[in-house]
Amino acid sequence: MAFEIKVSDLNGKKCFQFSGQIDEEAEFPKMDDMPSHVLVDLKDVKAINSVGIRAWIMWFGGYPQTQFSFLNCPKALVMQMNMVEGFLPVRSEVLSLEVPFFCEDCDKEKDVLFEVGKEISIEAGQVKLNFDKSTICDSGCDPELDVNELKYFRFLLEKASEQAA
Amino acid sequence: MSKKDKRVIYLKDYVKGADSLEDKIIVGSDIRPGEAVNLAVENAPVQVVTNGFDEFRVVKIKDDVNKFLENPGESLIEVTEDISMRFHQTFFGNSNKSDFLAQVRQFLGNNKFRRVRDDIFLIADELFTNFAKSANDPAKSMKFGIDANDDTVVVFCRDHFGTLNPKDMLANMQRCFDKGVKNAIKQEEGKGAGIGSYLIYTLGVGLAITVDPGKGSLVLVWLPRTAHHEDRIEMNKSLIIIEAKES
Structure with a gap:
């Protein structure tokens, strides 16, 4: 699926909706008037x-004065936030991300969107995680968080430390 | 096979400078990923074995490199009869990458692969993309494979032209470890920063690069099937570099 960026307004701010695969075919457009947030x-x-x-790092690096707030981060990108x-x-925050669960009772995977805050x-x-497990799967099921909780969210702690410094 | 194979050197017994490490199997219990890369850069071809991986499996591979090139998955793990744990496809220089990745994604849909799915998808993308770059002939073929059992998943890509340069891959990986990915990218502006090799290596617990010049190249990664991504990226890794000698 080809990479695309759609621009819209969300709650009074410019919103870039990224879609598709970010690979050698992806083109990140030059933005002459990048907003401050x-x-x-x-x-x-x-x-x-x-x-x-590489394209992601170079493109975002071209706008060092802009604050970027990331929403609805899929697991594939959370992996990169922890690995790369x-x-x-530098000036960014993650507002929401996918968190994987697995239910042994119904043998299903569930990716649940968690919001920071x-x-x-x-x-x-x-x-700290605070969520209602009963809403994740069918009634009577007991899904488990399918990540190493101490490490999956590490990038959030590192970001918080950077911003505190 | 003798447990005193002269090709095997245990790091705890090694005196620096006493012997050349080139083309030896170096065994250490806690060799960090960057250290393994440095050892490989300095002594390639070389096989660095850590984290409990059986060094005598590497001896067997070196004794019959052709067998390893032909059946890489079976050389490393006990392959099951379960076809839902095996994916082998042959592709060509003009094969469509989207179609290839769609087939890989479909195979990985089984929840047995849930903890390695995204990583294997990325590895498959990197291997296919590198193959497509080096195959300047649409008729040139590569074999891509995933073999898995309950414990381990092996992902490999084998071509039949043998032009892969392990030293280039190792240099790229070393740059990422030394400078960090972001700085490695900035330093190599305009060129490929080679972070693909670094990613493949980091995602697994072992990387094998085998070249038989003019005959075939193989890049192979193995991963523990049930380990979380965020645990795996911190694990030590074995690094096996083999260059077949002309017979």
Whole structure:
């Protein structure tokens, strides 16, 4: 699926909706009037490869004065946020991300959107999760978080430390 | 096979400068990923084995490189009869990448692969993209494969032209470890920064690069099937570089 950026307004801010695969075919447009604060919705991003990572880092790096707020981050990009130092722009925050669950009872995977400040909070240098498990799967099921909780959200702690410094 | 194979050197017993490490199997219990790359850069071809991987499996591979090139998955793990754990496809220089990745995604849909799915998809993308770059002939073929059992998933790509240069891949990986990915990208502006090799290596617990010049190249990664991505990227990795000698 070809990469695309659609621009819209969301809650009074410019919103870039990224979609498709971020790879060697992806073109990031030059923005002459990049606003000082931009929302980036990643809900429809399917995957990213090394060429896409390079293009992402170079493009966001071209706007060092802009604050980027990332929404609906899929797992494939959360992986890069933890694995590639500098993947998240210096002036950026993550507002919401996919969190994988697995239910042994119904043998199904569920990716649930968690919001920072709602299901996810950062307290005393630790990530705390607060969510209602009963809403994730069918009645009677007991889905489990399918990540290493201490490490999956590490990029949030690192970002919080950077911003505090 | 003798447990005292002269090709095997245990790091705890090694005295620097006493012997050349080139084309040896170096075994250490806690060799960090960047250290393994440095050892490989300095001594390639070389096989760095850590994290409990059986060094005598590497001896067997070196004793019959052709067999490893022909059946890489089976050389590393006990392959099951379960066809839902095996995906092999042959592609050509003019094959469509989107179609290839769609087939890989479909195979990985089984929730047995849920913890490695995104990583294997990225590895498949990197291997296909590199093959497409080096195959300047639409008729040139590559074999891509995924073999898995309950413990381990092996992902590989083998071509039949043998022009892969392990030293280039290792240099790219070393640059990412030394400078970080972001700085490696900035330094190599206008060129490929080679972060693909670094990503493939980081996502697994072992990387094998085998070249038989003029005959075939193989890039192979193995991953523990049930380990979370965020745990795997921190694990030590074995790094096996083999260059077949002309017989």
